[in-house]
Amino acid sequence: MAERFGGKYSPGGEGTEAQPPALVERSDESGRAGVLFFLPLLYAVNAFRGGPKAMILGLGAFALLMAAAWLTREGVRAQDAYDARKVAKRPAFPRKIFASLFLGAGLVVGGMMSQAGLLYPLLYGLAGVILHLATFRPDPLSDKGMEGVDGFQVERVSRAVDEGEAFLTGMKDAILRAKDRGLETRVEKFAGIARGLFRQVENDPSDLTGARKFLTVYLMGARDATAKFADAYVQARDPKVRADYEALLDDLETTFAERTKALLQNDHTDLDVEIQVLRERLAQES
Numbered sequence: 001m002a003e004r005f006g007g008k009y010s011p012g013g014e015g016t017e018a019q020p021p022a023l024v025e026r027s028d029e030s031g032r033a034g035v036l037f038f039l040p041l042l043y044a045v046n047a048f049r050g051g052p053k054a055m056i057l058g059l060g061a062f063a064l065l066m067a068a069a070w071l072t073r074e075g076v077r078a079q080d081a082y083d084a085r086k087v088a089k090r091p092a093f094p095r096k097i098f099a100s101l102f103l104g105a106g107l108v109v110g111g112m113m114s115q116a117g118l119l120y121p122l123l124y125g126l127a128g129v130i131l132h133l134a135t136f137r138p139d140p141l142s143d144k145g146m147e148g149v150d151g152f153q154v155e156r157v158s159r160a161v162d163e164g165e166a167f168l169t170g171m172k173d174a175i176l177r178a179k180d181r182g183l184e185t186r187v188e189k190f191a192g193i194a195r196g197l198f199r200q201v202e203n204d205p206s207d208l209t210g211a212r213k214f215l216t217v218y219l220m221g222a223r224d225a226t227a228k229f230a231d232a233y234v235q236a237r238d239p240k241v242r243a244d245y246e247a248l249l250d251d252l253e254t255t256f257a258e259r260t261k262a263l264l265q266n267d268h269t270d271l272d273v274e275i276q277v278l279r280e281r282l283a284q285e286s
Helices: 028-035 039-047 052-084 095-111 119-136 151-176 181-203 205-236 239-264 271-285
Strands: none
Touching: 028 052, 028 119, 039 052, 039 095, 052 095, 052 119, 095 119, 151 181, 151 205, 181 205, 181 239, 205 239
8 A cells, every 4th residue: 555655655355354454565575675784784894804995995885785775675665555555656766776776886886895897896786786676676667546537536545545544654653652562453453444445445536525534534533542542551551441442443443344335335425424423432532
C-alpha cells in the first residue's frame, strides 16, 4: 500500500473472512538491503591501514557506499509500498537507481586503493551498478492508477489513503508507549482490517467523499483514543482500562469489516449514522 513517495512515498476479502495483512508485506529485497551496510565497513577499516591516499580513498568509498545502502533501503521500502497499493505515483526521486550509481562510484574509489590504473576500478564499479539493479530492480518509473478513472480522481483516492495511513501510523506509535505486546498485535490486526477498506476505496472510488469522511472520523478517533489510553495505562496498568480499550478495538474492527463489505455491495446507506455513533463512543472514551 503505497505511501506517498518522498515521505514519502507516492500519493497519491470481503468482510472478516478475507482480512488483508496488517503490514505492507516485506519483499526479499528488504533483507538483502541490510547486507549493504556491512560492505562500507571494510573500506573504513582499510582506510587506516595505509598512507594519506589510502585514508582519503577509503573514507570516500565508505561514504559513497553508506549512501548507497541507505538509498537502497529507502527505495525498497517505497517499492514495497508501491507494489501493495493499487493507486500510486512513481517516486519523485528514484532512490534505487541513484543507489546503484553511488554503489558504482564507491567501488571505483575503493578499487583505486589497490589498483594503480583506472581500468579495473571502473570495471568493478560497472559490475556493481549492474548487479545492484539486477538484485533490487529499478524504481517504478510510471504512475499506477485505475483504468477508467481520471487523474484527478486517482489523486483524491491517493490522498485519502495517505491520510488513513498517517492515522494508522500515529495509532501504532501511540500504543508502543503502553509497552504491551498483546495490544500492539491487536492494533496491527486493526490496521490490516482498515487497509482492507483502503483497498476497496481504491478499487471503487464512486463514494469517495463519504468513505473519506468515514475514514477520517474513525481513524482520527482511534488514534486519539489510543494515545489517551496509552498515557493512562502506562501509569496505572489498570486491567479495566485495558479491557475498555480492547472493547473499542473490537467495535472498530467490526465496523470497518462491515463497511468494507457494504462498499463491496455498493451499499452507502446509513454512513452518517455510523459516524455519529462513533463520535458518541469516542466521546465516552475521552
